[in-house]
Amino acid sequence: MQIKTKALVISTVKYGEADVIAKCLTLEKGLVSYMLKGIRKSKRGKLRMSMFQQLSLLEIEAFHKDNKNLQYLKEVKVFHPYQSLQSNVYKSTMVMFLAEVLKSCIQEEEKNEELFNFLEESFVYLDEAESIKNFHLHFIVRLTQFLGFYPDSQSNTLPYFDMLNGVFQLKAHNSYSLNNTNSELLKKLMNTSAYSEVNQIKLNQDRRKSFLDFMMLYYELHLQGFRKPKSLEVLQQIF
Numbered sequence: 001m002q003i004k005t006k007a008l009v010i011s012t013v014k015y016g017e018a019d020v021i022a023k024c025l026t027l028e029k030g031l032v033s034y035m036l037k038g039i040r041k042s043k044r045g046k047l048r049m050s051m052f053q054q055l056s057l058l059e060i061e062a063f064h065k066d067n068k069n070l071q072y073l074k075e076v077k078v079f080h081p082y083q084s085l086q087s088n089v090y091k092s093t094m095v096m097f098l099a100e101v102l103k104s105c106i107q108e109e110e111k112n113e114e115l116f117n118f119l120e121e122s123f124v125y126l127d128e129a130e131s132i133k134n135f136h137l138h139f140i141v142r143l144t145q146f147l148g149f150y151p152d153s154q155s156n157t158l159p160y161f162d163m164l165n166g167v168f169q170l171k172a173h174n175s176y177s178l179n180n181t182n183s184e185l186l187k188k189l190m191n192t193s194a195y196s197e198v199n200q201i202k203l204n205q206d207r208r209k210s211f212l213d214f215m216m217l218y219y220e221l222h223l224q225g226f227r228k229p230k231s232l233e234v235l236q237q238i239f
Contacts, residue, residue, distance in 0.1 A: 054099040085127040100229035115146040149222040182214040
């Protein structure tokens with residue numbers, strides 16, 4: 001079967017001397033791995049490595065066979081060329097971290113149109129934005145909506161956040177019930193709808209680091225096999 005769909009590059013892995021396997025989230029087929037034959041040696045072919053940088057937004061035509069682990073691409077074009085996402089050192093560091101989070105989070109090979117649209121909207125905004133210092137914090141919170149463990153917004157007037165159950169409570173019920181600056185920041189980010197508004201929240205580097213560690217623990221508690229990104233430390237040295 002031949003399909004045409006939008007795709008977001010999550011990761012690439014070298015295979016053999018000249019091949020690459022690209023893991024992409026597609027609008028029509030969910031998470032798919034594509035074999036890119038000879039791409040590392042090809043200079044004039046239709047497929048080029050520059051197309052498959054992390055979080056690139058593509059439009060692809062591909063051959064799909066059911067029950068096959070690897071699929072093959074026929075045509076590829078970049079449907080949204082980034083202007084700064086991969087050339088700006090601050091943004092590229094954030095891209096490295098966010099791509100690693102997505103690689104660890106997205107495992108189901110199922111179509112998820114809402115998730116794809118959220119990611120496309122988010123990375124186009126990140127590419128165009130001038131101020132991005134709090135972007136990753138808001139993104140990490142919003143992403144939980146599409147992964148199935150968004151904190152309960154009905155209870156967020158209560159002081160303690162129970163990380164195990166994802167709810168706010170009047171008092172602590174376990175060792176993962178927290179009432180601190182991180183639980184308060186979580187409420188603020190949940191009540192902020194647009195990325196453009198999140199930079200109005202004044203945070204220093206220590207606060208960002210503490211909150212990101214807090215959210216990574218939340219992800220570990222709710223996603224089997226989730227691993228803290230290796231790029232986390234580099235990101236926290238910059239933001």
